Amino acid sequence: MSGAGRGPAAAGFNALRLAFAALVVAYLIVPLCAILPLAFTGSVFLTYPMESVSTRWFEQLATSDAWQRSIVNSLIVGSGATLLSTVVGTLAALGLRRNLVPFSGVLRSFFLLPMVVPAVVLGVGMQILYARMGLASSYAGVIIAHAVLCVPFVLVNVSGSLASIDPALERAAASLGAPPAAVFRTVTLPLALPGILAGAAFAFATSLDEVVITLFVAGPNQTTLARQMFSSLRENISPAIAAAAFLIIVVTLILALVVKGASILSWMRARREEA
Template identity: 80%
Template sequence: MSVAAVRPGGAAFNALRLAFGALAVAFLLLPLVAILPLAFTDSVFLVYPISGPSMRWFGALAESQAWTRAIVNSLIIGTGATVVATVIGTLAALGLRRELVPFSGLLRSIFLLPMVVPAVVLGVGMQILYARMGLASSYLGVIIAHAVLCVPFVLVNVSGSLASMDPALERAAASLGASPVNVFRNVTLPLAMPGILTGAVFAFATSLDEVVITLFVAGPNQTTLARQMFSSLRENISPAIAAAAFIIMILTFLLLLAVKGAALVQALRRKRGIEGS
């Protein structure tokens, strides 16, 4: 006998939950479904119905020096910010996983502050700080600024992976004579890797999408794709913006596929190792 048959109203509750989930997914995806097809229009306006399919706006992005520079800058800054944020966020999660650390709750809250502090406040503060440090209008300054925003996402994901890990595994490895370095490399790091990879994807996506802080700390040579889209919206609304948004979506989707593929490969290797033993 099923659970739904045992519990009164179980089937209705499951149907309601499914409907609510479908509505939430639709709410998140409908704006994308509305804008992304306009990247393939041959019209010069963002209007429906689409007069005809065309790749002209992707060609316009490739031929425009401003757009190509923005795409390259986004890849450079996004990659740098992801590496920095992943290292710092992972180390922070490892350091704060034990209650032995004094004021661990306060320190965790400090790491999560960039998620709740308005981006304008962070942008103004970084602009003043960078002016004194000589990092204004530099790639290093923009990478650091984006990394500050990305660290909380890495910390949350890695902390989730570490929380689901049984500490007995590390103690067992240590009791068998493994050094702390070997325990970390062969036990802790592989088990935390899904959270690390997921945090890295969120970090890269956050960097690609960031525009407010970039307006404060970046110079003309560090214009990112999101900032170029913002500037284009102010000057001229064209389907090139939809094409740029499509590129951002494709990059994020490819990263998610890479993470899922890496997790699948790791799971298969772990399964083969268990079967071989």
């Protein structure tokens, strides 16, 4: 009787949990579903119903000098910030692994600060610092600023990947005579690669979407796609903004699929090695 009584209660709880999850997903997805179709409108206004279907706004992104420059700048800044933050975040995760460093918890908190400190505060601080260092309105300054925001995402992903590695595997490799560099190259790095790729994907997506700090540290020649979208919103609300948002979301989805594919390939390779 008790088991039978728990059955309907458990089923009701599972249904309630699924309904809540569906509401959360809808809350996140519905705004995107509302704005993205307007990237293909033939009208000059962001309104429903759409008068006609057209790719004119994507053509504007491809032909307008301002939009072209912003897309190229986003690729340059995003690639540089991703590379820099991936290296720094991975090294930080390795250094803080297993609490081997004194005050590792405090150091980890410092690395995660950019996630909780308001972007306006970081932007003002970087603007003052860059003015003294001569990095204001430069590509290097924007890349470093974006990398500061991206490092926490890399650190979290790589730390999670490293935590799942069995230390016995590394000890076994070392006991067979492999030096530390060889253990890292042949054991640690391949097993941590999915986390590193996930961190890099998050870093690139974060850089692609960053606008607040860019407003403080970038000059006219470093206008990114997100900043161009922000400027266009202030000057003239155009469907080109929806087209740019569509491109950003497509790039983000591609990065997510690449990371997922890499994780699946890594898992399949591990299973083959175990067999």
